[in-house]
Amino acid sequence: MVQKVNGNPAESKFDMQKLLAPAVMVIMIIFFVIMVPNLRTASGATDALLNVLNASYFIGFMALGVTFVIITGGIDLSLGTTMMCGMLIGGLSLSWGLNTWMALLIGVCVCTFIGLLNGLMIAYLKLPPFIATLGTQMMGMGFGAIVTKVTTMRFTDQGFKRVFYKMGNDMPAPFTSFPIGIVWLILAFILAWVLLNKTKFGRYTFAMGSNYEAARLSGIKTKYWLTLVYTLCGFFCGLAGIFYSAVYTTIIPSTGNGLELLAIAGVVIGGTSMAGGTGSLTGTLIGVFTMSILKQGLMLMNLQGQWQTFMTGAVVVGAVLLDQYRVRQANKVRRL
Amino acid sequence: MQEATKAVPSGELLLKMEGIEKVFPGVHALSNCQFDLKRGEVHALVGENGAGKSTLMKVLTGIHKKDGGNICYDGKEINPTSPQDAQDLGIGMIHQELNLMPHLSVEDNIYIGREPMKGPFIDKTKLRKDATALLQSMGLSINPATIVNKLSVAKQQMVEIAKALSLDSTLLVMDEPSAALTETEIQELFKFIRDLRSRGHAIIYISHRLDELPQITDRVTVMRDGQFVGTVMTADVTKEQIISMMVGRTIYEEPKTKSQVPDDAPVVLEVKDLLAHNVKNVSFKLHQGEILGFAGLMGAGRTETMRALFGADPREGGEILLGGKPVQIKSPADAVNMGVGYLSEDRKAFGLAIGLSVRDNCVMADMDKFASGGFVNNKKIDAATMEFVDKLSIKTPGIQQLVKNLSGGNQQKVVIAKWLVKNCDILIFDEPTRGIDVGAKSEIYQLINELVKMGKSIIMISSEMPELLRMSDRLVVMSEGRVTGELEIQDATQEKIMTLATMAMS
Numbered sequence: 001m002v003q004k005v006n007g008n009p010a011e012s013k014f015d016m017q018k019l020l021a022p023a024v025m026v027i028m029i030i031f032f033v034i035m036v037p038n039l040r041t042a043s044g045a046t047d048a049l050l051n052v053l054n055a056s057y058f059i060g061f062m063a064l065g066v067t068f069v070i071i072t073g074g075i076d077l078s079l080g081t082t083m084m085c086g087m088l089i090g091g092l093s094l095s096w097g098l099n100t101w102m103a104l105l106i107g108v109c110v111c112t113f114i115g116l117l118n119g120l121m122i123a124y125l126k127l128p129p130f131i132a133t134l135g136t137q138m139m140g141m142g143f144g145a146i147v148t149k150v151t152t153m154r155f156t157d158q159g160f161k162r163v164f165y166k167m168g169n170d171m172p173a174p175f176t177s178f179p180i181g182i183v184w185l186i187l188a189f190i191l192a193w194v195l196l197n198k199t200k201f202g203r204y205t206f207a208m209g210s211n212y213e214a215a216r217l218s219g220i221k222t223k224y225w226l227t228l229v230y231t232l233c234g235f236f237c238g239l240a241g242i243f244y245s246a247v248y249t250t251i252i253p254s255t256g257n258g259l260e261l262l263a264i265a266g267v268v269i270g271g272t273s274m275a276g277g278t279g280s281l282t283g284t285l286i287g288v289f290t291m292s293i294l295k296q297g298l299m300l301m302n303l304q305g306q307w308q309t310f311m312t313g314a315v316v317v318g319a320v321l322l323d324q325y326r327v328r329q330a331n332k333v334r335r336l
Numbered sequence: 337m338q339e340a341t342k343a344v345p346s347g348e349l350l351l352k353m354e355g356i357e358k359v360f361p362g363v364h365a366l367s368n369c370q371f372d373l374k375r376g377e378v379h380a381l382v383g384e385n386g387a388g389k390s391t392l393m394k395v396l397t398g399i400h401k402k403d404g405g406n407i408c409y410d411g412k413e414i415n416p417t418s419p420q421d422a423q424d425l426g427i428g429m430i431h432q433e434l435n436l437m438p439h440l441s442v443e444d445n446i447y448i449g450r451e452p453m454k455g456p457f458i459d460k461t462k463l464r465k466d467a468t469a470l471l472q473s474m475g476l477s478i479n480p481a482t483i484v485n486k487l488s489v490a491k492q493q494m495v496e497i498a499k500a501l502s503l504d505s506t507l508l509v510m511d512e513p514s515a516a517l518t519e520t521e522i523q524e525l526f527k528f529i530r531d532l533r534s535r536g537h538a539i540i541y542i543s544h545r546l547d548e549l550p551q552i553t554d555r556v557t558v559m560r561d562g563q564f565v566g567t568v569m570t571a572d573v574t575k576e577q578i579i580s581m582m583v584g585r586t587i588y589e590e591p592k593t594k595s596q597v598p599d600d601a602p603v604v605l606e607v608k609d610l611l612a613h614n615v616k617n618v619s620f621k622l623h624q625g626e627i628l629g630f631a632g633l634m635g636a637g638r639t640e641t642m643r644a645l646f647g648a649d650p651r652e653g654g655e656i657l658l659g660g661k662p663v664q665i666k667s668p669a670d671a672v673n674m675g676v677g678y679l680s681e682d683r684k685a686f687g688l689a690i691g692l693s694v695r696d697n698c699v700m701a702d703m704d705k706f707a708s709g710g711f712v713n714n715k716k717i718d719a720a721t722m723e724f725v726d727k728l729s730i731k732t733p734g735i736q737q738l739v740k741n742l743s744g745g746n747q748q749k750v751v752i753a754k755w756l757v758k759n760c761d762i763l764i765f766d767e768p769t770r771g772i773d774v775g776a777k778s779e780i781y782q783l784i785n786e787l788v789k790m791g792k793s794i795i796m797i798s799s800e801m802p803e804l805l806r807m808s809d810r811l812v813v814m815s816e817g818r819v820t821g822e823l824e825i826q827d828a829t830q831e832k833i834m835t836l837a838t839m840a841m842s
Contacts, residue, residue, distance in 0.1 A: 198457045203440070207448055210437035217419055217435055218499075219449040277439035 020322055021271050021283050024315075025290045032297035039300065048300065050179055052292045054165075054247060057181040058083070058240040060288045062263035063270075064192045065115075065236025067284045068229045070267050071196075072209040073276025074129035076230065078118060078137040079237050079263050084256030085144035086111035087241040091153025091251055100157040104245070108238030114140055115234015119227030137260070145253040152252045155245040164246035181243055185285075188239060193281050195232075205229055209276030265312065266291055269319040290315065347375035350410060350538050351396075351507060357404030358391055358562075365391045369405070369564045371557055373507065378529060378539045380549050380570070383559035384582055384834075385634050385799050389542050392559070393509050396540075397429045398422040409507075428500030429509040434492050438485035443467035445484055446499045470502055475531065490521035494528070508532070509540045514548060515635065515816075526552050544633050545840045546575045558582055576831070579838075583801065583830040591805035592825050596788070597626045604659055604793050605676075605762055611653035612644035616817040618654070622762065622793050627784065629808030630797040631833045637817035638797045639681060642764050646671045646678040658762075672701055677755030679748070681766040681797075687751045690740040694732050695721045697739050697750050701758040724753035728783060745779055752783065763787065764795045769803060781807060801830045815839050 038044035062079045069076045090107025094100065114136055121132040155161075165181055196202035204225045207215040216222045245251060268274065269290050270283030294315065295308045351373040358366035366388050373379050381389050394400040396407065398416030407414050409425060416422040419429070436445050443463050444451075452462040467480035476494055484492060493513055500508055510529075514522045529539060529552055541553055549556060550570055558565040558581040565581050605622040614637045622628050630638045643649040645656060647665040656663055658674055665671045671678070680687045688697055698721045699706055706717045721735045728749045732742055739750055748768060755763055765784070769777045784794060784807060798804050804811060811823040813836035821836040 194457075200451055200453070200458060203444055203448065203451065203458065206440055207437045207444070210439040211435070214435040214437050215448065219420055219423075277437070 021286050036300045052296050053179040053182050055292045056288050057243040059262050060185050061236050061240035063266040063284045063288050065233035066263050067267050069233045070272050071205050071279040076233050077133040080256035080259030081137050081140040082111050082114045082237040083241040085140040086238050087251045088144040088148045088153050100160045104242050107241050111238030112235040115231040119230030123223040123226040150253050152250050154250050161246050265316045350375045352408040355405035359403050366562045373538050376533050376536050378553045380541045380553040380556040387559040388562040426506040428505030430496050432511040436484050441481050442495050443480035489516045507538050511542045546838045547840045579831050579834045595809040595825050597623050597809045606657040608655040612651050614640045614817045620812050626809045627794045627807050629804040629811045631804050632814040632837050636814040638814050675761040677760035678764045679751050688739050693736045695735040698753045701754050762793050766797045
């Protein structure tokens with residue numbers, strides 16, 4: 001006999017705090033529409049939307065991957081350089097006569113391997129995630145430059161750009177500038193969402209972040225699963241690399257540095273707690289789009305790069321303050 | 337005890353532990369311990385802090401490896417080497433600090449690591465069905481989808497018990513399950529335990545609350561100083577008899593017989609109705625030149641009281657008067673400026689910068705005194721440090737010696753010197769002799785007596801009753817965040833203190 005359970009309290013009790021991130025995004029959109037007249041025309045709005053989407057791809061993939069890591073209470077500072085290192089080695093393989101697709105596969109494998117390395121150092125050698133990934137960040141950057149002898153790598157294959165970035169001018173009208181990347185990002189999001197919410201792997205990700213020791217005592221092979229989390233994050237960096245190559249064509253050694261912080265910022269704005277145990281991929285996507293909207297909006301208001309950086313920083317601080325507030329509220333409930 | 341449980345266990349023997357030995361470096365934690373348990377029995381395990389209860393249970397549940405003796409469970413000799421091992425045999429433990437994942441749902445917590453699967457995905461329908469059936473069979477009205485940190489502590493405990501039962505545990509060890517519960521919740525827990533007992537589970541019940549033993553336990557085993565004292569039928573003994581079994585050790589230090597404080601000594605510190613986390617309406621007075629002892633068991637709220645008084649933790653209510661005048665202490669800096677010094681239980685974490693020198697530690701709290709125009713006057717600092725190194729006879733090769741190279745006793749003296757440099761008149765000692773060897777202990781006692789002669793007033797928290805009886809002029813006893821009694825030193829005995837310290841909330 002199964003008792004009828006009256007609704008899921010986690011869903012039935014409407015969580016106002018979960019609405020904060022989307023609310024910030026909506027307010028921001030309204031603000032920019034008011035401030036920038038051009039956004040009220042159809043073509044202006046389309047252009048802006050395309051720019052926002054195109055600017056969200058590679059950060060988006062990285063942010064999806066690192067969301068898993070942050071839910072376990074960890075951090076990955078190597079995202080940006082991992083992606084660069086992977087794509088540099090992928091680009092190098094082009095000069096061995098491989099085709100673009102093989103090169104990309106190699107790039108993704110390299111990234112996944114760096115993720116595995118992070119995981120092994122953190123789970124088995126018990127290095128703090130901050131230190132381990134700071135190490136791989138610098139090693140990745142150096143290694144990429146060493147193997148390419150500090151030369152720029154180019155992914156010039158148009159067919160590949162057509163699959164991942166823009167469909168091209170020879171396509172029928174509505175598809176010429178269709179941002180095909182968003183389709184891939186949504187597919188990756190669905191994959192990640194299923195992993196996080198429907199599988200053991202996802203449950204253990206939350207469990208480890210909530211109480212690592214309790215998870216271990218429950219008989220979960222925590223070291224194995226934690227390694228897997230970082231490996232998955234590396235894999236997502238590889239995916240990010242594919243889209244970076246598609247959008248920018250050229251990979252210059254040492255350019256990836258700093259992207260990881262944008263990805264982490266997106267996760268944090270999306271409401272995933274740095275303390276671990278909670279987090280959502282939807283929030284992460286919203287966070288990434290929030291940053292892109294901010295960037296695009298400020299650009300349209302004729303505020304330059306330095307303003308965009310400044311404002312992004314302010315949004316991150318605001319988001320972390322919200323995070324702390326949330327944690328405090330949660331603790332209050334627990335004490336009662 | 338009149339209200340004794342009728343169900344005298346007649347069941348077969350489930351567990352027998354004999355001659356258990358456990359040695360940690362430098363400590364003989366368990367020597368020749370024994371314990372037995374029958375099916376369908378609730379067996380209490382009691383003793384002072386450090387009596388070895390937890391160590392014995394950790395041996396049973398595979399957390400510690402025993403150094404001698406044997407454990408016979410269900411007719412077979414066992415030797416569990418991990419909690420997993422013990423669990424496989426059907427021995428589960430409900431720890432005092434709950435081992436749950438607070439952000440996950442009840443059902444996820446119960447079945448984590450053993451989720452029902454449907455292909456690559458978790459079978460949420462079956463998970464819900466199993467969890468609901470389990471909770472229902474336990475008579476619990478908890479929605480299995482609830483996130484655990486939204487539940488009360490009592491309910492969380494039930495979830496942990498549910499988890500243990502879902503693993504087919506025959507034997508459950510409960511470490512102070514009632515400590516964090518309200519009276520109604522405790523009654524619910526007891527009802528639940530009786531239910532488990534009637535279904536043939538055996539329970540080892542660790543508790544400090546002697547009052548509740550007759551309500552729930554069949555037998556009581558008392559431990560003291562890592563040794564087995566005795567096992568008795570709960571119905572056959574009084575609380576007083578259990579207490580005398582718990583404290584029966586010989587007192588190797590002569591207790592103080594009379595307060596050394598003159599009757600007309602002024603009150604230097606008065607605390608009225610202090611409220612903070614785990615501190616409930618605590619009031620007490622401290623007189624000039626007095627050593628006021630704070631007794632109680634672990635978690636009684638003594639440290640929390642002092643931290644709230646000192647401004648280290650937020651105060652939620654109450655009044656503090658220094659020399660008769662109400663004062664606002666909002667931070668440790670305020671307290672220090674008003675002449676109150678706190679010597680923490682954990683010297684290394686809170687009291688000392690162990691990587692710095694004796695000199696730097698001594699003057700840390702009062703740098704202003706030695707600085708003019710932003711520059712520190714090293715000569716003055718050296719002179720002041722030398723003075724206190726002499727006065728407290730700190731054994732150090734020099735004032736530049738790093739504190740981490742000193743012995744525990746001398747580190748403690750450096751902390752004292754720090755507060756003396758600052759001219760603190762009220763010193764709060766939290767477990768001043770923990771982790772210090774016997775010789776250094778008596779030196780610390782002498783030092784505290786010296787301080788009193790210098791006109792300082794002392795509050796001393798200690799879990800060692802002989803130490804409190806030897807040092808204090810008066811005693812405050814706390815239990816569960818409340819003051820349960822005050823004793824003049826001439827009236828105080830270990831039995832009286834223990835009675836007050838184990839008093840449950842009314």
